Amino acid sequence: MHLDKRYSNWRILLLSLVAFFLQLYFIPIIEISVWRPDLILLLVIYVGLYYGAIPGTLTGFIIGIFQDSVSPMMGISSLANCIIGFGAGQVKQFKLAFNARIVASLLLILGHGLIFYLVYQYKSEVTYGRLIYSRVFPNTVYTFILGLILSIFFRTSLEEK
Amino acid sequence: MIKFLNFIGGFRDALILAICLFLSFCLIIYSDHDPGNPFRYLVYNSVGLVSGYFFKIDSYFDLKDELTRLHRQNMDLAGKNMQLQDAFLENIRLRKLLEFKERSTFQLIAAEVTGFNPHQIFNGLILNEGLRRNIKKRDAVLTAEGLVGQIVQVDEYNSICQILLDRNSRISAQIQRNRELGVIAWDGGVNLKLLYVAKTIDVLTGDVVLTSGYSKIFPGNIKIGVVIDVSKETEGLFLDITVQPAVNFNRLEEVFIVKEVPGNAP
Numbered sequence: 001m002h003l004d005k006r007y008s009n010w011r012i013l014l015l016s017l018v019a020f021f022l023q024l025y026f027i028p029i030i031e032i033s034v035w036r037p038d039l040i041l042l043l044v045i046y047v048g049l050y051y052g053a054i055p056g057t058l059t060g061f062i063i064g065i066f067q068d069s070v071s072p073m074m075g076i077s078s079l080a081n082c083i084i085g086f087g088a089g090q091v092k093q094f095k096l097a098f099n100a101r102i103v104a105s106l107l108l109i110l111g112h113g114l115i116f117y118l119v120y121q122y123k124s125e126v127t128y129g130r131l132i133y134s135r136v137f138p139n140t141v142y143t144f145i146l147g148l149i150l151s152i153f154f155r156t157s158l159e160e161k
Numbered sequence: 162m163i164k165f166l167n168f169i170g171g172f173r174d175a176l177i178l179a180i181c182l183f184l185s186f187c188l189i190i191y192s193d194h195d196p197g198n199p200f201r202y203l204v205y206n207s208v209g210l211v212s213g214y215f216f217k218i219d220s221y222f223d224l225k226d227e228l229t230r231l232h233r234q235n236m237d238l239a240g241k242n243m244q245l246q247d248a249f250l251e252n253i254r255l256r257k258l259l260e261f262k263e264r265s266t267f268q269l270i271a272a273e274v275t276g277f278n279p280h281q282i283f284n285g286l287i288l289n290e291g292l293r294r295n296i297k298k299r300d301a302v303l304t305a306e307g308l309v310g311q312i313v314q315v316d317e318y319n320s321i322c323q324i325l326l327d328r329n330s331r332i333s334a335q336i337q338r339n340r341e342l343g344v345i346a347w348d349g350g351v352n353l354k355l356l357y358v359a360k361t362i363d364v365l366t367g368d369v370v371l372t373s374g375y376s377k378i379f380p381g382n383i384k385i386g387v388v389i390d391v392s393k394e395t396e397g398l399f400l401d402i403t404v405q406p407a408v409n410f411n412r413l414e415e416v417f418i419v420k421e422v423p424g425n426a427p
Contacts, residue, residue, distance in 0.1 A: 075188030082181040
């Protein structure tokens with residue numbers, strides 16, 4: 001049991017590192033205009049949905065800090081990520097079917113965008129409404145599509161959990 | 162105490178979330194753009210370290226195009242570099258000539274060597290100055306290094322200079338060290354001979370040979386060359402002296418034509 005838990009921690013750490021660097025260097029390549037999918041968010045949701053609220057919250061918070069440290073604003077990503085990680089952990093309790101988890105993921109991605117840009121608007125001159133339709137919706141769709149593609153590839157391993 | 166801990170444990174998820182939220186808010190409020198933040202510094206450095214490898218991998222996609230572009234750029238730059246080197250060397254030569262002209266007491270006319278004389282009769286250079294600049298036959302030609310020869314043919318725009326390495330060339334010369342007189346002539350190869358210097362005269366290798374100034378063509382004290390070999394093993398009364406010309410005739414590009422020799426005008 002302890003070995004499983006330790007293995008899970010290392011797995012989450014490794015995935016976090018991979019997601020972090022892919023987000024930095026691979027995602028900008030597939031960026032469309034200013035819309036880009038959020039691979040780190042997908043990882044946080046995955047951790048929350050499959051490992052629980054605490055791993056989800058902590059992963060979201062820690063990786064969010066790293067994300068913030070290479071962006072102009074500190075604290076915003078960690079805030080939004082830990083809330084979504086927590087939310088995903090709560091969804092886990094309902095023991096949803098695979099497809100239902102996909103739908104829940106869409107809502108969590110949308111929630112992340114809404115929280116992130118809610119805080120972001122205070123540090124920018126753009127209105128929240130404009131940010132929602134110019135950033136939140138496109139990013140949500142793009143991130144969800146990427147999540148779907150990944151879930152197709154990893155469906156077997158995800159359903160086993 | 163245990164009950165309290167159990168109670169807290171029941172809200173563990175929410176408690177951790179609350180702590181994370183609190184820390185996030187603290188970060189939002191207090192750490193606006195702090196470039197000196199050691200954590201930021203650490204992450205930036207780590208990211209920078211990894212980014213080098215990622216950029217390399219990224220460049221593999223268009224490596225061939227990049228290589229072709231760099232080859233073209235390299236060729237272009239090599240061409241420009243050659244032009245610049247030419248310009249640089251020309252600049253050095255011209256500066257040298259200009260300095261020589263400024264310190265010279267002669268009236269000098271600069272001319273470019275445009276080719277070698279095609280006639281077999283004498284070894285000569287074609288210069289791009291002629292009658293329009295009042296160039297005349299028997300005007301002396303020299304460079305900053307030393308004597309080149311004399312003008313033997315002239316038309317409106319060009320002239321031909323007979324160089325020292327010509328079988329008809331004879332120039333009155335003297336050894337700088339002991340002022341002994343002789344006549345400079347071509348040795349048939351790439352050097353000159355200093356003729357009519359008696360065996361009793363002390364001539365050493367390294368002695369500088371100058372024009373004597375007794376000619377109406379060549380001004381005095383113009384360097385002709387340096388003695389590189391002296392031999393007494395000859396029949397007759399004179400030494401066999403070989404002189405290396407001061408001027409490299411294969412690399413001549415600009416020369417001066419002497420128009421007026423102070424105190425020795427023709």
